Amino acid sequence: MxxxxxxxxxxxxxxxxxxxxxxxxxxxxxxxxxxxxxxxxxxxxxxxxxxxxxxxxxxxxxxxxxxxxxxxxxxxxxxxxxxxxxRQDWEGEIVLGVPHDIVYPVIPRIIKRMGRDMPRVRVQLISSYTAELKEQFARGAVDVILTTEADPAEGGEPLLDVPLRWYGAAGGSAWKSRPLRIAFSRRCGFRPVAAAMMEQHDIDWELAVDSESDRIIEVSVTADLAVTPVLEGHAPAHYDLIPRGVLPDLGVQKICLYGSAAKPQILAPVLEMLRAEFRALGTRGTEMAAQ
Known part of the structure; x- marks a missing residue:
């Protein structure tokens, strides 16, 4: 046999x-x-x-x-x-915090894998902005967080460098207008980065939307009323990437990992899953860029 x-x-x-x-x-x-x-x-x-x-x-x-x-x-x-x-020791609850713009594609795979490999562990997923997630992590309200920032703070582990790029509506022309209309959420961490680059390159711009709702930002960009900065590869499918050189380069942001020292039995494998997934995501991005 x-x-x-x-x-x-x-x-x-x-x-x-x-x-x-x-x-x-x-x-x-x-x-x-x-x-x-x-x-x-x-x-x-x-x-x-x-x-x-x-x-x-x-x-x-x-x-x-x-x-x-x-x-x-x-x-x-x-x-x-x-x-x-x-694995009888894998039992308990993990609170995982992730910025909304990097939930896909990694987090659904992580949760699915945990449901298979760690069936006694309950995962509570929260999505917010990096600054708020770091505040919650500091208070001990969240066990593991991912962030998007220029450099990690103390205790943070950089996982992946991702270019910050300009996006607009599919086939849109908002990027040609002056003053350039930009859509930001009030708590968006990319807002000061983009604003500084506008000032540095002496580009006339204005806020197209003043909202805390990411859905309103998305609608405004989709309707070709504004452009917005998004991590490369993480934009909605109905956005178009604005070609390089048209608007100022926004540099690179790091996806960083912060993990609590509590619950080591169940947190350690989750941290390893996240490292492996983002390592593979980085490899895929390198291959696509080379094609």
């Missing part, structure tokens, strides 16, 4: 989900060559080609598509059994 190797199935699922061996290696904390060897071992064991490597990226063959649903179920079941039977 032949048995499938769960390690190779896990690598196969990771490659299918990530869309490439390099990004999957980042998720798995393995080298690219190790993941490639596991995929070859799986293909050799089944006597089937699972990946179509003829194109620029990696695609699944018909056999690979058929295997994927079974492989995902087997890996998930394995992890659920392990978590429920062996």
């Amino acid at each position: 032949r048995n499938l190797d769960l390690t190779t199935l896990r690598s196969f699922v990771a490659v299918a989900d990530a869309g490439g061996v390099t990004r999957a290696a980042g998720f798995l904390n393995l080298t690219q060559s190790a993941v490639s060897m596991q995929l070859k071992r799986l293909e050799d064991g089944l006597g089937l080609a699972l990946l179509d490597r003829s194109g620029r990226g990696v695609a699944l063959t018909p056999a690979g598509e058929q295997l994927l649903k079974y492989a995902r179920r087997m890996v998930d079941l394995n992890d659920e059994i392990y978590a429920r039977l062996t």
Whole structure:
């Protein structure tokens, strides 16, 4: 009787989900060559080609598509059994704070993984601005926070550098108007950065919206009434990136991680999940920039 190797199935699922061996290696904390060897071992064991490597990226063959649903179920079941039977110390509650503009794509994956690997841990997710999250963290009201800031404060760990870019409505022309109309939330941490660059480059500008609602900001930009600064890759799908050179460069912001020293048994694996996800996100961004 032949048995499938769960390690190779896990690598196969990771490659299918990530869309490439390099990004999957980042998720798995393995080298690219190790993941490639596991995929070859799986293909050799089944006597089937699972990946179509003829194109620029990696695609699944018909056999690979058929295997994927079974492989995902087997890996998930394995992890659920392990978590429920062996990690009795993973029990409690975690309050996770994340700025609204970086919730996607990482946080849904983290929560899903925690539900699978740490079923006795309840996650309370809150979304707010960096300054408010740091205040709550200092009071002990939040266990783990992510922030977007130029540099982390004491105790913060930089995870990823992300360019701050100008965005406007799809096909819009608000970026051409003078005074330039800019939409900021009152508590947006990017507001002083953008304002300083406007002054430095002597660009006439005005506030298009004075609101604490991010939804109102989004509506104003979508209606081509204003432009707004957003972290590259984190803008709504209906925004257009304004080409470089048209407006002043806004530099780079860091996505930073702060974790409490309390609850080490359940916080330590969550912090590692976050580090791994953002490491993989950074690898994917580098690959896309190189294409």
